[in-house]
Amino acid sequence: xxxxxxxxxxxxxxxxxxxxxxxxxxxTGIRIHEVFSxxxxxxxxxxxxxxxxxxxxxxxxxxxxGTTLALxxxxxxxxxxxxxxxxxxxxxxxxxxxxxxxxLTVLLAAFGMVGVFMISSNLKPWGQPRIFDLRSxxxxxxMAIDVATNASVDMEKIKDALKSSGATxxxxxxxx
Amino acid sequence: MAQANNYNLDQRFDFTAxxxxxxxxxxxxxxxxxxxxxLSAALSGGHGAGEEGGHAFHWTKRLFANIWINNVYFTGIAxxxxxxxAIQYAAQAGWSTALLRIMISFGYWLPIAAVLMLATFFVAxxxxxxxxxxxxxxxxxPAYDRIIDGKGNFFYWPMEKGTFPIxxxxxxxxxxxxxxxxxxxxxxxxxEEDLQGGTSYWYTIRKWSAIFLVFFAVSSSISAWDWVMSIxxxxxxxxxGWYVFASWFVAGxxxxxxxxxxxxxxxxxxxxxxxxxxxxxxxxxxxxxxWTYIWFSQFLLIYYANIxxxxxxxxERLSSDVYGPYIxxxxxxxxxxxxxxxMTRDAKRHNIFLKLVCTLIILGHWIDxxxxxxxxxxxxxxxxxLMELGMLLVYGSAFAFVALSNLSKHxxxxxxxxMLEESYHHHI
Numbered sequence: 001x002x003x004x005x006x007x008x009x010x011x012x013x014x015x016x017x018x019x020x021x022x023x024x025x026x027x028t029g030i031r032i033h034e035v036f037s038x039x040x041x042x043x044x045x046x047x048x049x050x051x052x053x054x055x056x057x058x059x060x061x062x063x064x065x066g067t068t069l070a071l072x073x074x075x076x077x078x079x080x081x082x083x084x085x086x087x088x089x090x091x092x093x094x095x096x097x098x099x100x101x102x103x104l105t106v107l108l109a110a111f112g113m114v115g116v117f118m119i120s121s122n123l124k125p126w127g128q129p130r131i132f133d134l135r136s137x138x139x140x141x142x143m144a145i146d147v148a149t150n151a152s153v154d155m156e157k158i159k160d161a162l163k164s165s166g167a168t169x170x171x172x173x174x175x176x
Numbered sequence: 177m178a179q180a181n182n183y184n185l186d187q188r189f190d191f192t193a194x195x196x197x198x199x200x201x202x203x204x205x206x207x208x209x210x211x212x213x214x215l216s217a218a219l220s221g222g223h224g225a226g227e228e229g230g231h232a233f234h235w236t237k238r239l240f241a242n243i244w245i246n247n248v249y250f251t252g253i254a255x256x257x258x259x260x261x262a263i264q265y266a267a268q269a270g271w272s273t274a275l276l277r278i279m280i281s282f283g284y285w286l287p288i289a290a291v292l293m294l295a296t297f298f299v300a301x302x303x304x305x306x307x308x309x310x311x312x313x314x315x316x317x318p319a320y321d322r323i324i325d326g327k328g329n330f331f332y333w334p335m336e337k338g339t340f341p342i343x344x345x346x347x348x349x350x351x352x353x354x355x356x357x358x359x360x361x362x363x364x365x366x367x368e369e370d371l372q373g374g375t376s377y378w379y380t381i382r383k384w385s386a387i388f389l390v391f392f393a394v395s396s397s398i399s400a401w402d403w404v405m406s407i408x409x410x411x412x413x414x415x416x417g418w419y420v421f422a423s424w425f426v427a428g429x430x431x432x433x434x435x436x437x438x439x440x441x442x443x444x445x446x447x448x449x450x451x452x453x454x455x456x457x458x459x460x461x462x463x464x465x466x467w468t469y470i471w472f473s474q475f476l477l478i479y480y481a482n483i484x485x486x487x488x489x490x491x492e493r494l495s496s497d498v499y500g501p502y503i504x505x506x507x508x509x510x511x512x513x514x515x516x517x518x519m520t521r522d523a524k525r526h527n528i529f530l531k532l533v534c535t536l537i538i539l540g541h542w543i544d545x546x547x548x549x550x551x552x553x554x555x556x557x558x559x560x561x562l563m564e565l566g567m568l569l570v571y572g573s574a575f576a577f578v579a580l581s582n583l584s585k586h587x588x589x590x591x592x593x594x595m596l597e598e599s600y601h602h603h604i
Contacts, residue, residue: 042603052521087482095479098472 003148006174007033008158009132010143010167015041018141021165022047025143028161030153033146036136055113055120062112063105070104071097130175143167180600183446185591189439191584199573199580206569213563214239233557240300241553242564246571247296248403249427249545251289252420253575256428257282258359259392262385265378270598271455274447276590278435280366281583282428283359285575290352293403297348301341304553307331307409310338324409331406347402351395358388366590373592396421404545407552411489413474420548422467426510427541429459430534435579437527444588450525451602457524460534464514467541468507492551498559499551502543509540542568 010025012018018041025032032048035041078084079092089096118124136142145158159170217235261279264272272279301308312321313328328337331344361384369377397417405416413419433456439445440453478486493499514533523529543560550558590596 056520087480089482095472095476098476 001148001151003146004175006147007132007172008145008147008155008162009171009173010145010162010165011133011135011169011171012141012143012166013139013168014166015044015141017166018143019043019047021143021162021167024165025145025161028157030145030158030161031149033144033149036132036142036144038137038139038141041141055117058116059109059113062116063109065112066105066108067101069108070101074100132173133171144173180447180596183589185587185589185596187444187446187588188586189442189444189580189584189588191581195580196577199577202569203573203577206566206571206573208566209562210566210570213561213566217561217563233554236300237303238554238557238563240296240303241550241558242567243292243296244300244304244403244553245542245545245549245564246567247289247293248420248549249424249542250285250571250575251293252424253428253431254282254285254289255355255392255396256424257432257579258286258355258362258388259425260428260432261362262358262388262392265382265385266389268382270595271452271602273593273595273599274445274589275432275436275452275456276366276593277583277586277588278432278439280359280363281435281579282431283356283363284578284582286352286356286359288574288578290349290356293352294345294348297345305406305409306552307406308341313338327409344402347398351399354391354395358384358391362388367586369590369592370587375594377592378594396424404548407549408489408492410485413478413486413489415470415474419467419470419474422463422470423541423544426460426463426467427538429456429463430537430541432456433460433530434534434538435583437531439588440527447589447600449602451604452599453527453530454521454524454604455602457518457530460530460537461514461518461524464510464518464537468511468515471507471510493547496551496556498556499547502547502560506540506543506547509536510544513537513540538572 010021012021015037018035018037022032022035022044026047026049035044035048037044074097075092078097083091085091086093086096122129132144133140133142143162145162147155147158150158162170214235217238257279261276261283263269264276264279297304306312307324307328309319311317311319312324314320315325325337329343331337331341332339333343335342362381365377365381365384369381400417400420404420405412433453436445436448436453436456440448475490478490493503513536517529517533518524546560546564593599
């Protein structure tokens with residue numbers, strides 16, 4: 001069976017039950033593909049065993065790019081391209097460059113981080129987000145389990161594990 | 177639920193003899209350094225000729241400038257404890273409930289600071305403040321100063337300029353009076369809550385906190401002009417109040433973080449976990465950058481505009497052999513170090529980084545105040561020597577003793593605070 005195609009979905013009403021369920025389901029050796037919730041649930045990423053996001057690294061690199069760009073631009077303009085004496089200062093008066101440098105650093109870090117996040121979480125304009133269950137945008141928490149990654153576990157066993165850990169319904173969902 | 181009750185909420189800090197011993201040893205080393213510093217200054221060339229108005233430089237002047245730096249600095253840390261306590265209530269914050277008693281314990285230094293500040297002013301006003309000399313207001317005197325004369329009413333009103341600075345003294349007394357009043361009000365309400373319980377105390381404390389914050393907004397700014405900016409009487413900066421407040425705030429937050437970590441290390445405050453420490457670290461990180469923003473805003477405008485009456489402040493410091501290097505030490509300790517070290521999440525969650533950075537920040541903001549006070553009072557006769565280090569240690573250990581000994585008299589955790597449970601479940 002192909003990966004990332006066929007899923008078993010557990011639907012949960014309450015975040016505390018959900019957190020317990022995640023713990024119990026993982027304890028049985030079943031690997032969870034993803035949990036969808038209408039709002040951030042504290043502690044969920046730890047229960048799911050996620051690694052820390054690498055987004056800050058992207059932010060730092062984009063920030064560094066902004067700093068470099070801003071300083072290069074200003075030094076080039078003020079020192080070589082069109083030197084001007086302002087307020088009796090040297091052409092390349094470093095303190096004057098700080099505000100623009102700061103702004104460009106923040107701008108590029110923020111835009112870069114948002115862009116990277118959009119692309120990496122498939123929210124890019126040309127992306128086709130997969131909707132597991134529309135109710136995860138309203139009042140239900142959806143736990144998705146990939147059938148293929150849990151091929152060694154019996155389907156019925158997965159469904160039982162979801163039910164016994166408090167899922168109000170257990171559905172299947174396939175994508176083309 | 178109600179897991180906060182699993183802990184011993186009546187736990188008190190035991191101010192043991194071994195902790196006291198460490199504080200006394202530090203204070204003793206400070207006193208020793210201070211005495212050596214004074215002796216070496218008094219015996220060798222302590223009477224060198226100064227230039228200011230023909231006055232000879234005397235070592236007592238340096239001693240008074242030192243006392244003044246620490247008076248202002250530790251008053252700031254003390255009032256920031258009360259201020260941060262009030263902020264928690266005004267912002268209806270729940271996460272910090274387990275840390276409230278640490279913040280408020282700093283306020284016990286305020287009455288002592290008030291006495292020290294007033295006493296130092298009465299003994300050493302001529303050594304610290306140029307505007308206290310009556311000749312600068314006397315048109316017949318060759319040292320008559322038109323600019324200071326124009327600002328004279330700010331110190332002397334309603335008395336005649338050059339006599340007794342009644343307006344200045346009244347402001348000092350009123351500020352300290354109200355600060356101590358608000359501190360007493362907040363702390364006794366908080367202690368009463370321990371005994372009585374209920375939510376009414378929380379509402380009452382929030383009301384008093386809001387009133388205090390309004391008063392503090394005005395008084396912190398004016399006290400910065402009075403106690404620090406008026407040393408360089410000719411010079412002025414419109415954001416000086418914010419600058420001093422920012423410096424106080426970062427130092428105060430670092431002190432709160434250090435005491436919290438110290439108590440954790442001693443086995444107290446079981447409720448406090450790395451999430452609370454992380455939040456304190458964020459505050460230190462964020463407000464270090466805030467301080468830098470204010471410092472740089474002040475510097476850049478003066479540098480860019482290049483108006484002599486403003487630039488003189490930085491020329492006195494940057495182009496001085498004595499103070500020039502400390503400007504850069506100041507920036508490195510208070511901006512570069514916390515910015516780089518505390519940037520990652522892991523650093524803010526590990527006590528060792530926070531201990532290092534917070535200690536260095538407390539030293540760094542002392543240097544900030546050193547740079548505000550000494551150039552205007554001592555000129556090229558200043559510097560960081562044994563006298564300065566000793567005085568800082570003496571004040572620091574006295575402050576620690578007062579704060580910790582009063583912390584040990586009440587419960588470490590406000591056990592009937594309505595948001596205690598929220599603080600226990602704090603998770604970031």
